[in-house]
Each structure stands twice: as C-alpha cells, then as structure tokens.
Amino acid sequence: MKDGIETRLYVDAALTDGAVIDVGAERAHYLQSVLRLGAGETVALFNGRDGEWRARIDGIGKGWASLALRERTRDQRPESDLWLVFAPIKRARTDFTGQKAAELGVSLLWPIMTRHTRIKRVNTGRLAANAIEAAEQSDRLTVPEVRAPATLAAMIEAWPEDRPLILCDETGGTPIAAALSDPAVRGAGRAGLVTGPEGGFAQEELDRLRKLAFVTRVSLGPRLLRADTAALAALAVWQATVGDWVS
Amino acid sequence: MKDGIETRLYVDAALTDGAVIDVGAERAHYLQSVLRLGAGETVALFNGRDGEWRARIDGIGKGWASLALRERTRDQRPESDLWLVFAPIKRARTDFTGQKAAELGVSLLWPIMTRHTRIKRVNTGRLAANAIEAAEQSDRLTVPEVRAPATLAAMIEAWPEDRPLILCDETGGTPIAAALSDPAVRGAGRAGLVTGPEGGFAQEELDRLRKLAFVTRVSLGPRLLRADTAALAALAVWQATVGDWVS
Numbered sequence: 408m409k410d411g412i413e414t415r416l417y418v419d420a421a422l423t424d425g426a427v428i429d430v431g432a433e434r435a436h437y438l439q440s441v442l443r444l445g446a447g448e449t450v451a452l453f454n455g456r457d458g459e460w461r462a463r464i465d466g467i468g469k470g471w472a473s474l475a476l477r478e479r480t481r482d483q484r485p486e487s488d489l490w491l492v493f494a495p496i497k498r499a500r501t502d503f504t505g506q507k508a509a510e511l512g513v514s515l516l517w518p519i520m521t522r523h524t525r526i527k528r529v530n531t532g533r534l535a536a537n538a539i540e541a542a543e544q545s546d547r548l549t550v551p552e553v554r555a556p557a558t559l560a561a562m563i564e565a566w567p568e569d570r571p572l573i574l575c576d577e578t579g580g581t582p583i584a585a586a587l588s589d590p591a592v593r594g595a596g597r598a599g600l601v602t603g604p605e606g607g608f609a610q611e612e613l614d615r616l617r618k619l620a621f622v623t624r625v626s627l628g629p630r631l632l633r634a635d636t637a638a639l640a641a642l643a644v645w646q647a648t649v650g651d652w653v654s
Numbered sequence: 655m656k657d658g659i660e661t662r663l664y665v666d667a668a669l670t671d672g673a674v675i676d677v678g679a680e681r682a683h684y685l686q687s688v689l690r691l692g693a694g695e696t697v698a699l700f701n702g703r704d705g706e707w708r709a710r711i712d713g714i715g716k717g718w719a720s721l722a723l724r725e726r727t728r729d730q731r732p733e734s735d736l737w738l739v740f741a742p743i744k745r746a747r748t749d750f751t752g753q754k755a756a757e758l759g760v761s762l763l764w765p766i767m768t769r770h771t772r773i774k775r776v777n778t779g780r781l782a783a784n785a786i787e788a789a790e791q792s793d794r795l796t797v798p799e800v801r802a803p804a805t806l807a808a809m810i811e812a813w814p815e816d817r818p819l820i821l822c823d824e825t826g827g828t829p830i831a832a833a834l835s836d837p838a839v840r841g842a843g844r845a846g847l848v849t850g851p852e853g854g855f856a857q858e859e860l861d862r863l864r865k866l867a868f869v870t871r872v873s874l875g876p877r878l879l880r881a882d883t884a885a886l887a888a889l890a891v892w893q894a895t896v897g898d899w900v901s
Binding site: 503507510511512544545546547582583584585626627628629630631632633636639640641642643644646647648650651652653654 | 750754757758759791792793794829830831832873874875876877878879880883886887888889890891893894895897898899900901
C-alpha cells in the first residue's frame with residue numbers, strides 16, 4: 408500500500424453480498440508479509456464482473472487469508488476494448504510490456520511468433536501476473552486476458568474482421584494520428600495494435616499483413632523505436648485520440 | 655550491432671572532412687570488447703551539430719580507439735524541441751524514463767524535486783548515459799540535454815514563457831488530445847511536459863502551476879498511471895498529434 412492508495416486485489420471468485428473469499432496462498436503472503444496487514448483491516452476486491460467491493464480481513468495466517476465482503480464501492484462498467492498483439496522480446500521487456508499495456512487499458516495481450524522472433528517460449532503466467540498487478544494498481548475493474556502464443560499466420564486466421572488491426576510498421580505507413588482519425592477505425596469502438604520483434608517483421612510478413620482489409624499500416628515517426636516503446640506509444644496514442652482518454 | 659543496424663556513436667568532437675577522432679576509453683572498450691570490432695571496420699558518428707559521418711576504425715587497443723572520418727552520410731536537421739520535466743523516481747524507472755524519452759525525441763531532460771519526491775539525489779551522469787545510448791540506437795542526430803535537478807519553484811522561475819508547459823495532472827484537466835489541439839499550444843512549435851512523483855504533486859504545487867499562463871493542465875484518462883508511464887504516454891501523444899510523427 409503506497410501513498411495512502413487502497414490495496415486492490417483481483418480475485419476469480421464471485422463477489423456478492425455476504426460472500427467470504429479465500430484469496431489463496433500467494434495473495435495471503437502478499438497481504439501479511441509484504442503489506443503487513445492483519446485481521447480487521449480492509450482491502451478492495453474486483454473480479455472483472457461484479458464491480459469493486461470493500462472487504463475486511465477476517466482471518467489471516469501462513470498461506471491463507473479469509474476476507475468478508477462489506478459493500479460494493481463501484482459498479483462494473485465497460486472498459487477499453489483494445490488488444491495488443493506483440494512479438495515477445497527478452498524477459499525484462501516483456502514484463503514491462505505486460506505492465507504498461509495493462510496501465511494503458513488493454514483488454515487482451517496476445518504474443519505472436521514471427522519470422523524474426525528469437526524467443527522460443529513465452530511465460531504467459533508471468534505475463535498475466537505482471538498485467539494483473541498493474542491492473543490492480545491502476546484502478547481498473549478488469550484485468551487483461553492473456554492469450555496463448557500463436558504464429559503470425561494463426562493470428563491472422565483467427566482475427567475477427569470487424570476489429571481494425573493497427574500495424575505499427577517501421578518501414579512506413581500513415582502517421583498514426585491521421586490513421587486513427589479515419590471513421591472506419593474510430594467508429595469501430597475496438598481495435599488491435601500489432602508490433603514486431605526487435606528485428607522487425609520480415610518483408611513477406613509485411614506484405615501479407617498489408618493486403619488484409621482490416622489492417623491499417625501506421626508510422627510512429629522518424630526515429631527507430633524499440634519494440635516495447637512502439638507498443639506503449641501506440642497504445643497511448645490510441646487511448647488519447649480514440650479511446651477512453653478522449654473525454 | 656544488432657540486426658545489421660549500423661553502430662552509431664555520439665561524440666563531442668567536431669566532425670569535419672579528414673578529422674581523426676579519439677573516442678575515449680569507455681567507447682573504445684565498447685567497440686572492442688562488446689561489439690568486437692577491429693581496425694578497418696566502420697561505424698557512424700554524430701555530435702548533434704555536424705550531421706552523421708561514416709568513420710573507419712584506424713586503430714584500436716585497450717582503452718583507446720582512433721576513428722578516421724570518411725564521408726558525411728546525413729546532414730544535420732532540426733529535431734523536436736520538446737522538454738521533459740519529471741520528478742525522479744527510483745533508479746530503474748529513472749533509467750527507463752531517460753531511455754524511452756530519448757527514443758521519443760525529447761531535446762531536454764530536467765529532473766525536478768517536488769514535495770513528495772523521495773529521491774534525494776539524481777545521478778545525472780547515468781541519466782545522460784541512458785539517453786545517449788537510446789539516441790544512438792534510435793537514429794537521432796542529437797542527444798537530449800540533461801539539466802541539473804532543480805526545485806519545482808526554481809524550475810517555474812526559470813521557465814521561458816513562450817514555451818507551453820503541459821502539466822500531466824492526475825487530479826484532472828483537459829483530455830490531452832483536445833488540449834494539444836489548442837492553437838496556442840500547437841502553434842508554439844515547442845513544449846515541455848511535466849510529470850509528478852509516484853505520490854503526485856502536492857495540492858499547493860498544483861495550485862501554483864495551474865495559475866501560470868504558460869501551463870496547460872491535461873488528463874491522461876481514467877486509470878492511475880505510474881509516473882514513468884505518464885511521462886512516456888504524454889510524449890508519444892505530443893509527437894503523434896503536434897510533433898514530428900504528424901507527417
């Protein structure tokens with residue numbers, strides 16, 4: 408608990424009047440040994456469906472904590488419908504991407520394997536844990552879904568055609584703000600952003616992506632951006648110009 | 655040198671036809687022991703004034719490297735006139751801010767000490783080194799200036815009144831994209847962004863900032879952002895909507 412901000416925990420369980428929640432060993436340890444909270448103290452719980460609730464620690468011990476729901480403090484409301492599809496990079500930068508993307512409101516994180524991706528395996532549990540912690544701290548009422556890694560081809564195959572896919576293309580494209588002002592993109596109310604690995608997309612990958620009707624190629628300016636910087640920057644611009652920062 | 659991208663080094667020395675540059679012990683070590691470059695190989699040099707030059711390693715040894723300029727490959731051109739004023743946070747996040755801000759084109763990094771800033775001392779040498787490395791890798795022809803830390807009051811005192819100061823205010827403000835579309839802000843051709851520490855600005859600091867004619871308060875949406883995320887997000891939105899990502 409920092410700077411007087413209430414401790415917020417994401418849980419799976421249904422949150423209803425009178426419910427008693429067992430938060431599991433890991434969260435119990437966090438409450439007891441990291442935050443040094445004891446019985447009688449309150450935290451906030453959310454599960455992505457039932458709003459936010461104030462809960463009182465009824466009992467806490469080694470590996471367990473039991474929390475009693477007191478009152479609903481916020482109603483559930485719709486959050487951004489924004490997906491981030493990204494070629495994973497080394498661990499620290501993937502951690503960073505999961506944290507920052509959650510703060511910037513993504514609803515889904517989807518790692519993709521591309522021609523120049525050097526990472527063989529993505530720790531999706533770790534990615535989800537980073538995203539959940541950032542969601543808790545950023546005052547969200549949902550946490551991002553983390554999808555299992557797919558090849559670029561499988562991602563394209565599975566892509567819903569009514570969701571604009573904004574391709575951050577370092578070889579060029581429409582300046583991002585202009586691209587996002589297109590009524591077909593703005594009006595959709597949802598989007599996905601896709602960023603490549605440190606080596607960029609291969610030419611045949613770009614050729615394939617550019618041909619798809621739901622893909623809009625965008626440029627992020629004249630400088631070379633690292634993959635994680637590009638993802639964060641594009642998410643911020645989307646939120647500021649189309650998403651929930653607009654009003 | 656990754657992915658075939660040329661090694662780029664920032665140097666202080668004047669870059670002119672026929673010049674021979676001694677890059678110093680640290681850079682020599684980097685060229686020899688990290689990149690494993692030897693005599694006869696080429697790198698690119700820039701100094702923020704004389705464009706970019708191709709240089710050949712004439713000689714290299716323990717703690718020294720001598721580079722001969724071959725030809726100018728790019729002319730110097732104006733870059734973004736964008737300052738980032740930020741309350742420093744813990745080391746890893748300050749490192750990150752220096753790196754990402756340089757990628758996103760800031761011309762000046764200025765740490766400020768605010769009421770809730772917990773860091774007592776800023777390692778400006780480390781901040782500059784992070785910014786320089788990111789400038790080298792992002793293909794810039796300049797590096798950000800790093801200014802000595804100042805109190806918020808001293809910063810305000812020294813602020814040039816013809817430079818809009820965009821205050822990222824977590825207590826509320828005009829949505830950032832709308833604020834940046836104001837002709838007085840867009841038309842200035844330069845700006846500064848200011849972000850607070852993890853605990854936010856104190857109320858009297860906000861009151862003081864809001865009264866200044868050159869300050870525009872902006873909101874970065876409904877979620878709580880970490881200080882470093884707010885800085886990077888605001889920089890990206892500025893570049894995308896006013897800066898050099900526009901065309």
